[in-house]
Amino acid sequence: MSAIENSVAEYGWWAVLLFVVLGTYFWRGLGVLLAGHVSQDSEVFKWLSAVTYALVGALTFKLILLPIGALAQVPMTYRIIVCCICLVYITKFKSGLSRGLILGSLLMAAYGLFLSYQSS
């Protein structure tokens, strides 16, 4: 890993981008090479998917519960309530994911309007 650190020291941010681009492409390229040769029921795949889901789960919870920037101006309770409303909306009412997205965005925009009304 020191190879990564060294080139980052030399080329900065763009070197890190190169590494993450390669790290992302790695799995796609590997898929082409392995297509038709491996079984997806193997334990390695189960482990990889558990790790991926745990990572994306952590990312999602972090972005919603501990946001930085504009979203931090919205109180935590309001963020959680909006998430719950959208989850219920798409599961109980069988509406598509994008409708849930629109509902959530509108609820967030409403709070933003309330904020700008308050500060004016």
Place this chain on the structure above:
Amino acid sequence: MSILYGHLVSRSKCIGHYNSDMDQILQELKKADTFKQAFHLGVKAGLYGPGPVLLAGMVGFGAMSQGVGLNVLQATAISTFMYALPGQIVFIEMMSMGASSSVVAIAVALTSTRFLTMVLTLFPQIPKEKKEPSRMLSVHLVAMSAWAYCMRDFPKMKPEVRYGYFLGIGILCWVLAIPGTILGFVLSEYVPIWVTIPLVFVNPLFFLLSFVDVVIPLNRIAIIVGGIAGAIFYQLYPENALLISGLGFGSLVYGIDYFRRKRKSSS
């Protein structure tokens, strides 16, 4: 902004179930017998199906990268060359937290493992031709958007035109990522707060809502355990929290499940 939302509203019907536009595309797909026809239908299906949602995600990413202090060239380069939203957000989040570059590289690579399974399920359905666009290149277009639609529609079409359909949807979505990112970046600089807030909220909400479709119990538990671990560890070790929660707790959940299965099969 209102144009984008209007477009999203009018197209929202197509995600998850068919509407009349999508029905018509499918009818034409069944009859399609040249690469070119299938490619055109792919572009069309992309516009009606995954395109708007992907565009909204990239607009949100552009807004987020403006928020963490990147410039527009950096944001666009990320979307173009990584083209994997969760990984992109992990990248800019961890960089802004000051994580070391090797930890960032590992976490991003682990976020993208799903592509392996996606390619392994998708590409064997496309018969190999002697002269075809390089698969090592076109695999960059595999993302949730194109993958979900191809998996759904491939069984309904002739095998020899499937590659064209995949390239149609894939290229359209990839090309949309670029203006989407720039638009989000520029918008969040100039628009009032009530537009910025929903913009940066689109992606977390999208990930959360897509968890509903995860059916395997092991993966459901991994999301919840990883999520809770993430929220806790972010307050203790912000720069390594994602790696701890993903690699550590994901493996833990897998390990428990593995031994439970072992014990069940031996008793």
